[in-house]
Amino acid sequence: MNILVTGSTGTIGSxxxxxxxxxxxxxxxxxxxxxxxxFPEGVIAxxxxxxxxxxxRAALQDVDTLFLLNAVVADEVTQAIGTLSLAREAGIQRVVYLSVLNSDAYTDVPHFTGKYTVERMIEQFDLPVTVLRPSYFMQNDAALKDGLLQGRYGMPIGNVGVAMVDVRDIAEIAVAALLRRARSATPLPREVIEITGPDVLTGDxxxxxxxxxxxxxVTPAGNDLDAWETAMAGFMPSWSAYDLRLMLARFHVDxxxxxxxxxxxxxxLLGHPPRRYRDLAGELAKAWEAA
Known part of the structure; x- marks a missing residue:
């Protein structure tokens, strides 16, 4: 049983x-x-x-199980479809793919509809894949530290609500799915697992x-997406800032x-209740105070 993990140095992959x-x-x-x-002892880089x-092609040799995660980049679809096709070419019949919740609905959000394109390939070829669809990551809000310490929650997520999920829950479910597939004598049927948090959260x-x-x-920053996109474009490529702006616009509506x-x-699936945002916020606050 050899499991290849892509995105291995990132938040989820690690x-x-x-x-x-x-x-x-x-x-x-x-x-x-x-x-x-x-990496931990025994893991082969x-x-x-x-x-x-x-x-x-070389990395996929002698691999029987694949965790397919790729970053939100301009050529994300090319990377994901190409890698999945190479896995098929290598005869890999045990795959877990990290998609996103509402991938099928947010057709105007590039990185959502890109992941759904990969899901469509998985469905069309009836590939033996577990598709994980997680919600917005709670840990994304760690990047808001400076604003929060100044009394401002800066993510304009709207008033409908987002069931944010802790990345540790995503990883636990991914590990269980990978091991279940890797240890099965025969390839398991295709499945989709949606992963959300226990609380519906708004900016307020x-x-x-x-x-x-x-x-x-601490006060919410409001829901001015024009101002948010302009600010984010100073820290990331403009295509990325616009992609995220489109996601937030869907949060405001749906x-x-x-x-x-x-x-x-x-x-x-976890063997324990999904982690709550308030607990993560407390962990982050203690870490910031200690630092």
Whole structure:
């Protein structure tokens, strides 16, 4: 059983590598520069780049299970479809793919509809894949530290509500899905798992949570997407800022909500209730204070 993890140095991928290693799995971690990567003992760093076909063909040799995660980049679809096609070429019949909640609905949001394109390929060819559809990551809000410490919650997520999910829950479910497929004597049927958090959060609700954990008033920034996009374009490529702006615009109209029985289903998968935003906020606040 050899499991290749792409995106192995990122937020989710690194947790998946650690989780698999802790379970005694044979793990190969894809990275552009193995010399700079740091992985748990026993994990093999494999040099590869999803834009470099020869390197991916080599990385997929002797692999029977694949965790396919690729970053939100301009050529995300090319990377994902190419890698999935190479996995088919290599005869890999055990795959877990990280998509996104509402991938099928947010057709005007590039990175959502891009992931759904990959899902369409999986469905068309009836590939033996677990598709994970997580909601917006709670840990994204760690980047709001400076504003929060100044009394402002800066993400304009709107008033409909987002069932944010802790990345640790995503990784736990990914590890379980990978091991279930890797240990199965035969390829398992295709499945889709939606992963959300237990609370529907708005900008006002989040400001209230942060007021409590920081012990001082925190106000929401409001929902001015023009101003937000302009500010973000100073820190990231303009296409990326616009992509995220389109996502937030859909949050304002549709939110990002789980099914009515989501908590029950996820508790069964995790073996514990999904982690709550308030608990993560408390963890972050303590870490910021200690620093």
């Amino acid at each position: 947790l998946v590598v650690r989780g698999l290693a802790a379970q005694g799995a044979s793990v190969r971690a894809l990275t552009r520069d193995p010399a700079k990567a740091s 494999v040099k590869g780049d999803m834009t470099d076909v020869p390197s991916m 609700a989040l400001a209230t949570i942060w007021s409590g954990v920081l012990g001082k008033p 939110g990002m909500l789980g099914k009515s029985n989501a908590v029950e289903l996820l508790t069964g």
